[in-house]
Amino acid sequence: MYFTLEYLWLYLILVAFGLFVYLALRRPKLVRRPPLPPGSLGWPIIGEMLELQRLSRLGKKDEFVDERRKRYNRDVFKTAILGEKTIAFCGAAGNKFIFTSEKSLVMTWWPTSLKKLFGDAFFTAPYDEAIRTRKIVAAFLHQEVMDQLVQRFDNSCKKRMEWDWIGKYAFHIACDMFASMNDRNWQAMMIKEFHVLIKGVFQLPMYFPGTRHFKAVKAAKVIRKGLIKVIERKREMKSSQQKVEKDLISHLMDTKDDHGNNLLNDNEIADNVIFLMEAGHDTSSSAMMMLMKYLAEMPDCYQRVLLVLRLSPPVMGTFRKAKVDFTYNGFFIPKDWMVLCTPNSTQNDPKYFPNPEKFDPERFDRDTITPHSFVPFGGGPRMCMGKEFARVEILVFLHNLVLNFRWKLLYPDEVISIDPMPTSPNGLPVYLYPRSN
Numbered sequence: 224m225y226f227t228l229e230y231l232w233l234y235l236i237l238v239a240f241g242l243f244v245y246l247a248l249r250r251p252k253l254v255r256r257p258p259l260p261p262g263s264l265g266w267p268i269i270g271e272m273l274e275l276q277r278l279s280r281l282g283k284k285d286e287f288v289d290e291r292r293k294r295y296n297r298d299v300f301k302t303a304i305l306g307e308k309t310i311a312f313c314g315a316a317g318n319k320f321i322f323t324s325e326k327s328l329v330m331t332w333w334p335t336s337l338k339k340l341f342g343d344a345f346f347t348a349p350y351d352e353a354i355r356t357r358k359i360v361a362a363f364l365h366q367e368v369m370d371q372l373v374q375r376f377d378n379s380c381k382k383r384m385e386w387d388w389i390g391k392y393a394f395h396i397a398c399d400m401f402a403s404m405n406d407r408n409w410q411a412m413m414i415k416e417f418h419v420l421i422k423g424v425f426q427l428p429m430y431f432p433g434t435r436h437f438k439a440v441k442a443a444k445v446i447r448k449g450l451i452k453v454i455e456r457k458r459e460m461k462s463s464q465q466k467v468e469k470d471l472i473s474h475l476m477d478t479k480d481d482h483g484n485n486l487l488n489d490n491e492i493a494d495n496v497i498f499l500m501e502a503g504h505d506t507s508s509s510a511m512m513m514l515m516k517y518l519a520e521m522p523d524c525y526q527r528v529l530l531v532l533r534l535s536p537p538v539m540g541t542f543r544k545a546k547v548d549f550t551y552n553g554f555f556i557p558k559d560w561m562v563l564c565t566p567n568s569t570q571n572d573p574k575y576f577p578n579p580e581k582f583d584p585e586r587f588d589r590d591t592i593t594p595h596s597f598v599p600f601g602g603g604p605r606m607c608m609g610k611e612f613a614r615v616e617i618l619v620f621l622h623n624l625v626l627n628f629r630w631k632l633l634y635p636d637e638v639i640s641i642d643p644m645p646t647s648p649n650g651l652p653v654y655l656y657p658r659s660n
């Protein structure tokens with residue numbers, strides 16, 4: 224075949240056409256993306272945080288989520304809180320989706336403010352590392368271990384009642400079980416710092432003097448220093464063959480890797496213990512405070528701790544991050560947006576709990592509870608690991624309380640604000656009546 228200039232134009236057209244077809248086939252198909260869920264991202268940086276804080280202060284714990292669910296008529300909406308673009312998932316289906324999609328579509332995530340406070344604690348580590356440390360801590364918090372420690376919980380409770388009645392019982396338990404620190408002055412110094420720490424947990428991470436976050440970071444440093452001293456003292460005692468009390472710190476110090484080396488260094492141990500003390504004492508004391516409040520109103524149903532966790536869950540929301548782009552209920556959920564799980568969207572919804580405001584002690588025995596509708600401890604592979612600890616702690620408290628006292632609220636109409644857990648602005652003052660028998 225001859226290549227003549229006469230047909231050059233024809234060759235050029237054929238080559239150009241071939242190239243066009245090749246490129247057209249290679250180009251990713253333009254698929255129309257579903258819309259983002261309805262909602263508002265509020266103001267730049269602040270997002271809808273001011274509104275959330277306002278309602279929380281007024282104790283309107285469900286309103287932020289409820290109002291948006293009604294307004295958009297959907298169980299999923301977008302917002303922006305804690306400096307993050309957020310998708311809030313509601314209802315039992317939303318909870319189930321979040322708890323069963325860990326690692327594949329979402330991953331447990333905590334606000335930047337928390338990472339700065341708890342440094343090397345496992346809960347902010349990448350998934351596999353977090354699960355590995357979780358297992359080590361879980362061995363200490365296991366149900367059987369907790370049942371064996373009931374006597375120690377009881378001793379702490381009685382001691383605390385002698386010292387200053389019951390106020391700081393949950394903190395006392397945490398100091399005893401995690402660090403064997405039963406010294407009254409040490410606890411008094413630490414609890415002051417923990418109060419500052421908790422107030423800076425769910426805040427915009429604004430790190431300059433005067434902000435709650437700034438104060439909390441300083442408090443975390445003081446606590447870390449105090450715990451490192453405890454670790455060092457335990458090490459000295461061990462090396463001089465003295466008996467070391469069994470507690471979370473000694474459990475973590477004794478855990479070795481496959482080569483017989485310490486698995487966690489002192490900083491990692493201290494940060495994990497700070498996190499567990501925080502996760503463990505404010506949640507339980509909030510639950511116990513609400514328990515006393517409900518029991519003062521309805522004294523005949525003291526055994527129903529679950530009811531309190533349904534009506535006033537100490538943790539109002541848990542966080543994940545979208546690992547990849549995905550679609551949920553026809554809406555686009557972009558990678559890296561925060562995913563918010565909202566326990567109040569089921570626990571106080573008449574669809575799951577008829578007459579949700581009613582403190583009905585028989586409900587859990589009588590009714591069938593929809594799966595994933597009662598989630599005060601979260602769910603999935605990152606579910607709360609202090610559930611059994613909290614169970615024993617609260618039951619021991621309740622036992623000592625009702626055995627020894629009757630009580631009446633000093634301010635029956637006091638507003639319980641959310642900061643960041645259900646909190647009595649006055650510390651829930653009560654009139655106490657010792658039981659004569």
Ligand code: HEM
Nearest residue numbers: 346502503506507538541600601602605607608609612613
């Ligand atoms: C009434 C008391 C308590 C409530 C309502 C509660 C609730 C929760 C919730 C909702 C989560 C998040 C779960 C998720 O993201 O799915 C959580 C996580 C956690 N809780 Fe609790 N908690 C309580 C007591 C405790 C106690 C006493 C401890 C320790 C002794 C503890 C240790 C933890 C830890 C370590 C995590 C993080 C787990 C992880 O990231 O893998 N909690 N808790």
